[in-house]
Amino acid sequence: MTNSITIFKREMISYFYSPIAYIVIAVFLLSSGYFFARILALSQQATLMYSLANTQVILSILAPVITMRLLSEEVKSGTIEMLMTAPVTDFEVVFGKFLAALCLYLVMLAPTLLYVVFLGWVGDPDMGPIISSYIGLALMGAMFVSIGLLMSALTRNQIVAGVLGIVTLVILFYLGFAVSGTEGWYVPVLQYVGTYDHWEPFTKGLVDTKDVIYYVSITVLCLFITIRTLESSKWR
Amino acid sequence: MIQVDHLSKRFGDKTAVDDISFRVHEGEILGFLGPNGAGKSTTMRILTGFLPATSGTARVAGYDVFSDSLNVRKQIGYLPENVPLYLDMRVNEYLTFRAQLKGVPKKDRRARIQEALEKCGVVEVQNQIVGTLSKGYRQRVGLADTMVHDPKILILDEPTIGLDPNQIRQVRALIKELGKKHTILLSTHILPEVEMICGRVIIIDRGKLVAIDTPGNLTSKLRGGATIHLEAKGPLGRIKAGLEGIPGVLKVKGEDESVALSGARTKTHHFVLETDKGRDVREEVFNAFVENKWVLLGMKKEAVTLEEVFHQITTREAEETAEPLPPGEGPAPKGGIKETVSGLIKKIKA
Ligand SMILES: Nc1ncnc2c1ncn2[C@@H]1O[C@H](COP(=O)(O)OP(=O)(O)OP(=O)(O)O)[C@@H](O)[C@H]1O
Numbered sequence: 001m002t003n004s005i006t007i008f009k010r011e012m013i014s015y016f017y018s019p020i021a022y023i024v025i026a027v028f029l030l031s032s033g034y035f036f037a038r039i040l041a042l043s044q045q046a047t048l049m050y051s052l053a054n055t056q057v058i059l060s061i062l063a064p065v066i067t068m069r070l071l072s073e074e075v076k077s078g079t080i081e082m083l084m085t086a087p088v089t090d091f092e093v094v095f096g097k098f099l100a101a102l103c104l105y106l107v108m109l110a111p112t113l114l115y116v117v118f119l120g121w122v123g124d125p126d127m128g129p130i131i132s133s134y135i136g137l138a139l140m141g142a143m144f145v146s147i148g149l150l151m152s153a154l155t156r157n158q159i160v161a162g163v164l165g166i167v168t169l170v171i172l173f174y175l176g177f178a179v180s181g182t183e184g185w186y187v188p189v190l191q192y193v194g195t196y197d198h199w200e201p202f203t204k205g206l207v208d209t210k211d212v213i214y215y216v217s218i219t220v221l222c223l224f225i226t227i228r229t230l231e232s233s234k235w236r
Numbered sequence: 237m238i239q240v241d242h243l244s245k246r247f248g249d250k251t252a253v254d255d256i257s258f259r260v261h262e263g264e265i266l267g268f269l270g271p272n273g274a275g276k277s278t279t280m281r282i283l284t285g286f287l288p289a290t291s292g293t294a295r296v297a298g299y300d301v302f303s304d305s306l307n308v309r310k311q312i313g314y315l316p317e318n319v320p321l322y323l324d325m326r327v328n329e330y331l332t333f334r335a336q337l338k339g340v341p342k343k344d345r346r347a348r349i350q351e352a353l354e355k356c357g358v359v360e361v362q363n364q365i366v367g368t369l370s371k372g373y374r375q376r377v378g379l380a381d382t383m384v385h386d387p388k389i390l391i392l393d394e395p396t397i398g399l400d401p402n403q404i405r406q407v408r409a410l411i412k413e414l415g416k417k418h419t420i421l422l423s424t425h426i427l428p429e430v431e432m433i434c435g436r437v438i439i440i441d442r443g444k445l446v447a448i449d450t451p452g453n454l455t456s457k458l459r460g461g462a463t464i465h466l467e468a469k470g471p472l473g474r475i476k477a478g479l480e481g482i483p484g485v486l487k488v489k490g491e492d493e494s495v496a497l498s499g500a501r502t503k504t505h506h507f508v509l510e511t512d513k514g515r516d517v518r519e520e521v522f523n524a525f526v527e528n529k530w531v532l533l534g535m536k537k538e539a540v541t542l543e544e545v546f547h548q549i550t551t552r553e554a555e556e557t558a559e560p561l562p563p564g565e566g567p568a569p570k571g572g573i574k575e576t577v578s579g580l581i582k583k584i585k586a
Pocket residue numbers: 236247250251252270271272273274275276277278279317425
């Protein structure tokens with residue numbers, strides 16, 4: 001565990017030495033700020049519900065950008081050899097990197113708390129849905145980041161890893177949408193697999209165990225496959 | 237310290253390491269010598285737990301490299317080929333990270349890092365970003381990393397490659413110094429390096445272990461005898477014939493023949509004599525000169541270095557196989573270190 005913290009710290013140093021952290025944060029703030037302002041102006045309601053609902057697509061794009069170089073770059077530059085010949089386990093490496101990506105993701109979200117402060121100043125927002133939305137964002141972030149990390153383990157090219165991650169997340173996002181209104185046995189399956197139906201309840205103030213389990217289990221599954229991928233890369 | 241038994245590694249149907257067995261004893265500096273693609277790096281990667289072996293076993297400090305990899309890695313400081321470092325970190329940040337990762341206790345950390353920085357001569361660049369360092373300095377940072385947790389064993393893959401001559405000397409001196417406290421396994425293609433710093437040498441070729449011995453023994457085993465350099469005045473052809481007649485002289489090379497052919501008798505000639513094992517022919521040479529009233533200006537017996545042995549072997553091969561050369565032209569220099577090493581390997585196998 002201490003090794004995961006050590007790796008976490010290194011990745012954070014690396015994030016803030018590179019332009020990635022700043023670019024990701026800036027893009028997120030610009031786009032979420034735009035939605036916030038537009039939606040607030042249109043709805044005239046002191047709620048974050050609609051604007052946070054919209055951030056999911058932005059996050060589907062930004063999360064893989066955060067994770068894309070985490071493992072692919074290590075393999076490409078050969079630093080993986082230094083890393084894996086130190087006394088650390090594959091789990092500690094993957095978990096440390098996961099924590100770092102999740103942390104940057106949360107740092108990226110943090111400034112949106114100012115919107116909440118702003119809402120409190122101009123109106124009287126219902127805090128329940130706001131709090132549950134942030135819980136949902138954190139859980140969703142864990143899942144997005146773990147999927148991005150897995151993609152980074154699958155290829156040594158970080159751009160490919162980023163694109164794979166974005167494509168996967170965007171497909172997962174539209175999966176539920178695409179079938180809504182149609183009928184068939186696959187509809188509930190795809191809606192369960194898709195991310196949108198799990199996210200929406202959080203924006204309405206509902207923290208449902210079904211959704212929590214969805215996010216957590218996919219996160220754990222992806223981390224597990226990532227560790228396995230890292231192990232098996234030795235057996236070239 | 238390191239026990240390797242019947243170790244093999246295959247990549248697909250390509251055998252990179254083929255049934256290698258050897259021991260590295262505590263406190264010893266062992267050199268791993270072989271041409272490109274011999275399997276040096278692959279063996280080291282197996283020892284450090286980065287790659288699994290296809291068959292065979294290896295134990296480091298008593299721990300199996302496969303089943304007890306974590307304990308093995310705690311005992312080892314490893315410098316991979318090409319020294320992959322995180323280019324975006326500062327040198328001291330990087331070493332702090334590595335020291336933490338390798339479990340250096342917090343209270344010792346500053347001192348350990350300071351010592352590594354000083355020993356490897358990177359104190360003055362400790363606040364620089366690794367990516368802005370020159371190749372030689374990166375190499376040193378890599379070395380500082382290998383020793384930061386004071387491991388029992390250092391495994392260094394071509395530690396002096398890409399350094400300038402001064403840095404090579406410094407790094408060799410450093411490795412020798414480290415050898416007093418640590419067991420070291422290092423790989424190289426540079427023969428003098430092995431002679432200078434290694435107690436024993438392993439030579440591998442295409443995955444197979446060809447020889448394992450001290451550099452001294454290897455040289456004397458391989459060496460036909462000493463080389464004697466002569467400087468003389470007189471009729472070149474007759475001197476050459478005379479020298480060739482001396483028992484124990486294997487081969488005579490007159491290096492100044494072109495001058496001699498132009499008829500300039502007063503010009504000096506250089507002769508290189510290769511002599512039989514364990515025979516000193518200098519007295520006979522001197523007598524031959526006295527009897528024939530040739531003028532001997534100088535005579536020098538040379539201790540043959542490993543590298544010269546290698547070179548001799550290959551040039552001899554070249555002479556044996558090549559068309560008869562016109563007088564005055566020595567065998568075409570067949571330079572490359574690869575040829576010389578493979579020449580040595582042929583000789584050992586013979
Ligand atoms: N990951 C790999 N996949 C396939 N073949 C490999 C792999 N790694 C090494 N090899 C092959 O194994 C052989 C031994 O390689 P190795 O890197 O151990 O040689 P080396 O002795 O270190 O050579 P050099 O002096 O050039 O560093 C080579 O033929 C190489 O092509």
